[in-house]
Amino acid sequence: MTTTGTGTGGRHFLQIPGPTNVPDRVLRAMDMPTIDHRGPEFAALGREVLEAVKAPFGTSNPVVVYPASGTGAWEAALCNTLSPGDRVLCFETGHFATLWQDMARRLGLEVEFVPGDWRHGVPPEAVQERLAADPGHEVKAVMVVHNETSTGVTSRVGEIRAAIDAAQHPALYLVDTISSLGSIDYRHDEWRVDVTIAGSQKGLMLPPGISFNAVSDKALEASRTARLPRSYWDWEPILAANANGFWPYTPATNILYGLREALRMLAEEGLPDVYARHQRHAEATRAAVRGWGLEVLALDEREYSGSLTAILLSDEHDADEVRRVILEHYDMSLGAGLGRLARKVFRIGHLGHFNDLMLAGTLAGVQMGLVRSGVKVDPAGIQAALEVLGQ
Numbered sequence: 001m002t003t004t005g006t007g008t009g010g011r012h013f014l015q016i017p018g019p020t021n022v023p024d025r026v027l028r029a030m031d032m033p034t035i036d037h038r039g040p041e042f043a044a045l046g047r048e049v050l051e052a053v054k055a056p057f058g059t060s061n062p063v064v065v066y067p068a069s070g071t072g073a074w075e076a077a078l079c080n081t082l083s084p085g086d087r088v089l090c091f092e093t094g095h096f097a098t099l100w101q102d103m104a105r106r107l108g109l110e111v112e113f114v115p116g117d118w119r120h121g122v123p124p125e126a127v128q129e130r131l132a133a134d135p136g137h138e139v140k141a142v143m144v145v146h147n148e149t150s151t152g153v154t155s156r157v158g159e160i161r162a163a164i165d166a167a168q169h170p171a172l173y174l175v176d177t178i179s180s181l182g183s184i185d186y187r188h189d190e191w192r193v194d195v196t197i198a199g200s201q202k203g204l205m206l207p208p209g210i211s212f213n214a215v216s217d218k219a220l221e222a223s224r225t226a227r228l229p230r231s232y233w234d235w236e237p238i239l240a241a242n243a244n245g246f247w248p249y250t251p252a253t254n255i256l257y258g259l260r261e262a263l264r265m266l267a268e269e270g271l272p273d274v275y276a277r278h279q280r281h282a283e284a285t286r287a288a289v290r291g292w293g294l295e296v297l298a299l300d301e302r303e304y305s306g307s308l309t310a311i312l313l314s315d316e317h318d319a320d321e322v323r324r325v326i327l328e329h330y331d332m333s334l335g336a337g338l339g340r341l342a343r344k345v346f347r348i349g350h351l352g353h354f355n356d357l358m359l360a361g362t363l364a365g366v367q368m369g370l371v372r373s374g375v376k377v378d379p380a381g382i383q384a385a386l387e388v389l390g391q
């Protein structure tokens with residue numbers, strides 16, 4: 001069955017960095033009659049998923065679940081914790097960091113946006129330096145995108161926490177894990193993150209439609225005095241209803257069935273093994289890219305993403321044209337270059353419900369598409385990847 005209408009037979013390869021492939025187990029789990037979201041059967045489901053969802057965040061604190069895409073959870077994190085005119089510190093790591101700071105501005109926050117080259121993550125030393133220069137504690141929050149989906153660069157959230165501590169600064173720490181949760185090691189409690197933002201459609205292997213705020217005690221405390229207007233996003237009535245397994249409004253019932261199943265799958269594999277699998281696939285992908293003679297966009301090996309790889313083409317090639325050829329001939333969707341990287345890079349998503357042979361097929365399709373598009377590549381690329389997978 002193809003889903004894109006190219007008529008080539010076989011399954012479509014959805015290798016964008018989210019939404020990701022939804023496992024059959026999750027699809028079957030969602031194939032249920034929608035039930036009364038104020039009835040006892042729903043309460044049992046609600047209580048179970050609200051407890052189980054804490055594991056991938058690495059938290060024992062509450063996780064708020066919204067029927068919204070990740071952008072909604074971004075807004076929720078800001079409007080529950082901050083007040084008009086509050087200063088926030090952000091870093092230009094790529095397209096999503098740029099969009100999030102733009103939202104902060106539009107909500108009435110004072111944004112300090114540190115420029116970046118879209119090839120590096122947030123530098124912990126710059127966080128420390130900036131906060132150390134703020135003895136009056138004007139900065140109320142540091143906003144970090146853990147895994148920049150536009151660049152394939154992962155910021156070092158634990159080291160940034162250490163930098164905030166070294167500056168002895170009380171700023172809230174807000175982290176977007178939309179393309180890392182359930183794929184890349186993450187520890188909300190250990191790293192004392194105050195709000196962790198996530199979405200359903202990537203490492204959690206679900207369709208788009210729900211998103212999350214994991215909240216620290218400090219964030220809950222801040223929400224009591226925060227004055228940005230909020231209604232739908234307000235944690236308080238949601239947490240009150242959640243105590244009995246309910247929501248104050250209609251939850252995304254069938255996606256919650258899917259969430260229950262996806263969390264079971266992650267627990268069965270074991271989160272450390274899930275993270276190791278993603279790292280192996282990322283390493284194999286980079287081996288292919290280098291073997292082809294092409295360039296990985298991420299420049300610092302400490303920041304290579306486990307969930308996606310962005311590949312930079314030379315000026316004479318249009319990455320969107322390569323993607324078009326691959327979709328037309330091999331029925332595979334790859335991620336486009338976003339913002340200032342448009343047409344310069346394409347992105348391979350290797351996250352979520354994914355295994356060695358799916359990666360081998362993906363890389364074979366990319367290699368064939370590059371050749372067909374006239375990009376000079378060394379066919380040894382695929383062999384280099386297979387060697388990593390064979391280890």
Ligand SMILES: Cc1ncc(COP(=O)(O)O)c(C=O)c1O
Pocket residue numbers: 018069070071072096145147148149150176177178179199
């Ligand atoms: C890192 C990151 N943040 C935020 C978003 C926005 O999430 P959504 O499109 O679910 O609203 C995305 C979407 O891809 C993302 O990758």
